[in-house]
Amino acid sequence: MTRLSQYFLPTEKQPPADAEALSHKLLVRAGMIRQVGAGLWSWLPAGWRVHQKAVQIVREELDAIGAQEMLMPVLNPAELWQKSGRYDAIGGELFRLKDRRGADMVLAMTHEEVVTSHVAQVVRSYRDLPLILYHFQTKERDEPRPRAGVLRTREFIMKDSYTFDRDAAGLDVGYDKHREAYDRIFDRCGLEWYRVDSDVGMMGGTGAHEYMAPCPAGENDVALAPGYAANVEVASATPQPVELPEALDAPEEFSTPGATTIEAVATLAGVPAGALIKAYPIIVGEDELRLVLVRGDHKVNDIKLGNALGASFRPAHEAEFEDRIGPAGFIGPVGVSGVPILLDAALDGHSYIAGANKADAHLRGVDPARDFEFTQVDVRSVVAGDTVDGHEIRIEPAIEIGNIFKLGTRYSVPLGATYLDEDGQSHPIWMGSYGIGPARICAAAVEQFADEKGISWPRSLAPFDIHLVGLGKPGTDEAALADKLYDELRALGLDVIYDDREGGPGAKFADAELLGCPLRLTIGKRTIEAGEIEAQVRRGRETRSVPLEGAAEAAHELWKTLP
RNA sequence: CGGGGCGUGGCGCAGCCUGGUUAGCGCGCGUGCUUUGGGAGCACGAGGUCCCCGGUUCGAAUCCGGGCGCCCCGACCA
Known part of the structure; x- marks a missing residue:
């Protein structure tokens, strides 16, 4: 039963008020x-x-x-x-x-x-x-x-x-x-x-x-x-390069009162965020404190970090690290002992700014290779603009x-x-x-193929191959022609939805485009006068015509060429 | 689980703040006439536990309390 006059197809002009996604x-x-209910359809x-x-x-x-x-x-x-x-x-x-x-x-x-x-x-x-x-x-x-x-x-x-x-x-x-x-x-x-x-x-x-x-x-x-x-x-990707300050012979402390964020320190020091070392203390397993370091402009990726650790972890509370490392907002790797350090691979330069492990102070000229022991890991989230084999990635x-x-x-x-x-x-x-x-x-x-008129199914997924729109009233030549074409198309093995409802052409065309079958055929008075049938390809909404003589076969052939 | 929003005929909404005739509007639906190639016109009509329970009040869609449901952002997602 695929006559629209009898088919259970409740179309709506307006979307549900609470719908957000296009699909x-x-x-x-x-x-x-x-x-039917939340998450039930x-x-x-x-x-x-x-x-x-x-x-x-x-x-x-x-x-x-x-x-x-x-x-x-x-x-x-x-x-x-x-x-x-x-x-x-x-x-x-x-x-x-x-x-x-x-x-x-x-x-x-x-x-x-x-x-x-x-x-x-x-x-x-x-x-x-x-x-x-x-x-x-x-x-x-x-x-x-x-x-x-x-x-x-x-x-x-x-x-x-x-x-x-x-x-x-x-x-x-x-x-x-x-x-x-x-x-x-x-x-x-x-x-x-x-x-x-x-x-x-x-x-x-x-x-x-x-x-x-x-x-x-x-x-x-x-x-x-x-x-x-x-x-x-x-x-994983190659990070965008960052310009670092000149290297120093040894880390040098400088005053950063109240500067507890990457942004504040970067502004104060006049360097890009990427010239900073971001320190992220974590607790692995029950109570093992470790310090994870990523570049200031990068974020730790919890999934990559979890995989690198091979264990579950959680961010450490301040009380768990302030005695062994330093006060929150000013922590860094230099001078830390007894806390294993994981260094993200993007930190491959030799002159960074890091927390000094005392309030209101940071160090400049920090060189990971010289100033502390670490294990190198890849635990940062990639960002658009990073490269893989020289090609920029997009997200x-x-x-x-x-x-x-x-x-x-x-x-x-x-x-x-x-x-x-x-x-x-x-x-x-x-x-x-x-x-x-x-x-x-x-x-x-x-989501991928809809346009402002509605859905445009790929041919392989469409609910019907052909949407046949009949505009004539019962008893007219047009209606008889549409009935005949409906039978002929089905005889060719095509799935056809036949709009045999009473009603204006506008509403029928709108429903056809909303439903999104790949090919729409329209039978009206014009069809008989012109001796050809209007065929609209849904993807792109391009209109073509098919000669009345042999129309079913011609429509079938056209359908086979559609996406 | 945190934050925000919403709940009024099938759909979309107004009314609520400031309580008071018969709860309105558009779409849709039914009947009749007209209309028929891009969401038609006119006329008549049907359709509502205003999410639920309790409270305040002479009177609650409207105010108060509790509950339920749904959506969005986040957390979460074998």
Whole structure:
């Protein structure tokens, strides 16, 4: 049933008052999604068609690398999650509940536990490997802050796949297969996308990439340069040079009353912020004090720092460092003993200004190589204008639409997924996990291609191939022609939404452009008079005409050429 | 979890500060007539627990207290 007179497509002229993101506004206005609660959305018929198109593309490309589709439940016994350790490791994001008998249950936010438990039971031998399993299943996550319509929700469908291999080399093969499949998937979806290096996070894997679709509503920042793409969480780049004062034979104290900020000291000393050393005291683990140093114009990147430390940390309170280092606002590395120092690699000069570890004083002429002991690290956040291989990077917001992750034996060991090798030796299975959010693909497509009139779907995702607008009243020649064309287009295998409603042309054109199907055909009086049909290509809104004779075939051919 | 904002027919809003006829406006919806290639016109009409509970008051959408819901910024994001 794809006659608009009967189709459940509640379009709106005005976006919901509380919508901010473009995809949120347009998907609601176009009648594709409706909100049920915070982070909870229904997909209406047209929206669900788009979602299903994305799902099918993902399915085809995973099947093509030999992955096997299955289905695992959302409701899980807590025991599985206790075994993997995540029941305690994850905070409020995991929905926990009890069944009628009082047994602890969880709503799965992903399916490593379940799939690994199956593999643990079934796989005995190296002959059973490698193996790729996947499903499309609802994920439940009690997000602290759902936002932007369908971009970040508490319940959503995810494609998650899992590779099982005998060793790290095997994992690399399964990982590369996914990388290639993902590249094809996002190309087929018609999106602009990047594959970026990403943080392995608390899951502690051995490698990860994210697939990012750049757009203003994105929650992540991506650093991009020719041949380089990385999440800013992990990006590294060559810093912009900074002009340093002349080197001195030894650090020299000078008075800086009340100057506790980088800006104040830089102004006072008449040097750029980059000529200062910013000192950031942290507590690693329980109570181990360390001092992290970055250039004055740089910021410490907590994720990079966490990775460099290989441990969790927190900023130190003043009471924890003032005795061992100095008063807040005036701390620096010179003369500090018993506190390990981490020096960011961007501090490669020989004459910086640093705190003197006493109130109202700083030192100039500080040379890290000469004046204190340190371990060199890369823990700063890159900024636009830094370079990679001589190319300036830019930083763009992007939506994460997929990720691929080398898990290693993080789940196979606690859940007992092992195999016997040729010599009868038991080994843990090496795993990878790979996610894609079809809803985010839909939202990203809206964000990237919408114009002032509405959505412009890529052909591969559009809810319908052709939007047929009938302007004639029932009983007219135009109406009969539109009916006939509708049948002919469908006979060619095209998905057609047919606007057979009563009503003016303006409203119909507006709805067609809002809904965003790639090709619009209009049948009215003019059509018969002119002997040709108006065809509007949604992307760019360029109008063409198709001869009435053989119109369905001609429209089909035109459609095939569209983005 | 911190900060800010909002809650009034399906959608978007006004009214609230300064309590008082029947709670208004635009869009949408129904019926009829006219209109039909860019969100039509006229007429008539339907549709509301003013988020909930309690309080103040002769009288509460409006004032007070509590609660709930939703949005935005930040923190968080296996």
